[in-house]
Amino acid sequence: MPEIRLQQLRKDYGAVNVIENLNLEMADGEFTVLVGPSGCGKSTTLRMIAGLESVTGGQIVIGDRDVSKLEPKERDLAMVFQDYALYPHMNVAKNMSFALRLARMNKSDIEKRVKEVAATLDLTAYLDRKPAELSGGQRQRVAMGRALVRDAGTFLFDEPLSNLDAKLRGQMRAELALMSQRIRKNMIYVTHDQVEAMTLGDKIVVMKFGEIMQAGTPEQLYRNPANKFVAGFIGSPTMNFLAAELIEENGVLSAKGQGFSIPLPDARRASLQAHKDRNIHLGIRPSSFTEGPGGLKMPVILSEYIGAQSVLISELGGQQVAIEVNTVVPIRAGEEREFKVQGDEIHLFDPQTEAAL
Amino acid sequence: MSIARTNRMTPYLFLAPAGLVLLFALFYPICYMIYASFLDWNPSQRIGEADFVGLRNYTKLFSDPSFRESMWVTLKFAGVVVTLEMFLGVGLALLLDRNIRGMSLLRTLFILPMMIAPIVVGLMWRYMYHPTVGIFNKTLKSWGFDTIPWLSDGNWAFASVVIADVWQWTPFIFILSLAALQSLPTSAVEASKIDGASGWQQIIYIKLPLMLPVLIVTFLLRLIDSFKVLEVILVMTNGGPGLSTEILSLRINRTASEFRELGEAAAMSNLLLIVLLLLTFAMFIYNKAQDARAARLRAVEEEA
Structure with a gap:
């Protein structure tokens, strides 16, 4: 062969x-x-x-x-x-x-x-x-x-x-x-x-x-x-893409968008230095959100209960976002919950070339 | 009369005019012909004056060597012509089923003969077969060959009418086969390529078997038609020389107009009609069987 x-x-x-x-x-x-x-x-x-x-x-x-x-x-x-x-x-x-x-x-x-x-x-x-x-x-x-x-x-x-x-x-x-x-x-x-x-x-x-x-x-x-393209094609539910800006706040590099700011891990600082203060596209998989106190406050617009998992449709900075969570108790639409994003599971893309950063 | 009943009658009401036309234009003449076939009837007599002779016309036919010769010529003609046309038509379709520039023009050219009126075809070929000024003999002569007695020798005359008919009707089989070929599942043909089938093997094991239902119907249609040829042969040879090209429809024509034996002509027509009915019936049965098979397969599929 x-x-x-x-x-x-x-x-x-x-x-x-x-x-x-x-x-x-x-x-x-x-x-x-x-x-x-x-x-x-x-x-x-x-x-x-x-x-x-x-x-x-x-x-x-x-x-x-x-x-x-x-x-x-x-x-x-x-x-x-x-x-x-x-x-x-x-x-x-x-x-x-x-x-x-x-x-x-x-x-x-x-x-x-x-x-x-x-x-x-x-x-x-x-x-x-x-x-x-x-x-x-x-x-x-x-x-x-x-x-x-x-x-x-x-x-x-x-x-x-x-x-x-x-x-x-x-x-x-x-x-x-x-x-x-x-x-x-x-x-x-x-x-x-x-x-x-x-x-x-x-x-x-x-x-x-x-x-x-x-x-x-x-x-x-x-x-x-x-x-x-690959990020959006691979994985289900599809990755969320949000427009943001790469900024440095108090010595921490974070992706700041409308109504949110997500700190990025230190390990990525070196490679991202060149893109500081520029617009970027932020990619977050629905499964990268975890529910817990101290996170972003997000409204649950729609809740799709699948069984062990639920897919929630929410909104972040005026943009629709899908969140996949383990269903312990079914979450109902209309509630507001707090979600954290794992910094090391965040993907960043150049808005022009769409290449990963 | 209740409304429901009226409603049920509606379709028959709409069918009635067509039914009436059929009754007068088809059913009446057929009955007339069947009745006439039992009479010794001369065109100068009215039908009421003709003598009733029972089955004598039929028994006479079977002992008449000219009729038997004519029947044999008809069968031979139909057999040879349809076989040749099937081979050529299907062959051409297999050859021209590809995307080459100018192919659509070529296809149109191929089906032109079919569109020409039979009388014109007969005349055209008669001129081409003309012993001295016809294009075939003129060409043969200019190349230094002997000329051929196209229409004056029995065997050649038969071959000549066969050639003319093949020329006119091969396109019919060609277009039907081409349509069948182009509706074959492309992926099955591709699968056979991957399975290692050569061009010929694709044709023999995949394409022809899949075209078969269409080919069978085409064959029967053409066979039925070939039993009824008249004009081309009438114009070209009028059945001659001798009885070499006298097919049944020509003989019927001659019996009625030349020999003035209306009863015998009617008996012959009836026999031809029976042959054609059998063929049509065969086609009908075949179509029914196909439909039944398709229905059964559909049922299996829905079940699955």
């Missing part, structure tokens, strides 16, 4: 440039998730790796082979499509064995392989059914099975869970995670759902407008987002 490198990858559709200069390395056996909003070029990138879209410029290297001009079948990969792309006229067994039959593998081996994979995916009872006679979740598993049977070097997933309902999606996500642990192959997974990205990926690549905003482990992206 070779590593995969994208080098100066470029894609144009006629005069429209979708991806300009994409560089990415994926280590051997790594589960890489490409994530981003619609139109960010993640699916296009995946389809270029698959060979379903031509490459306008640059190279796709798998191992030490430049595959960018090769046919899909010469790239040693398997793919799971968003709409499953099962062959409607073949039953489950035929669907799963199609690639093996094309490769002229001998019949008993094919049968054995299909049965093995079907067993791991709970599909044994459905081998004779046509795709139209299966439920969404079963179809999805057949699509998975079709990819697994192949024993390809690289697995590509194009939003494979987005057509499932929420409950099934969670279940399939867990199954996928288990599967990837078991087979340890190169996996490239495209999704717009950051929860999928966080739970599945060894490495997450956040994309926007055909550019990589940041690539790293889920933890890196969550703890140290490189820019405001």
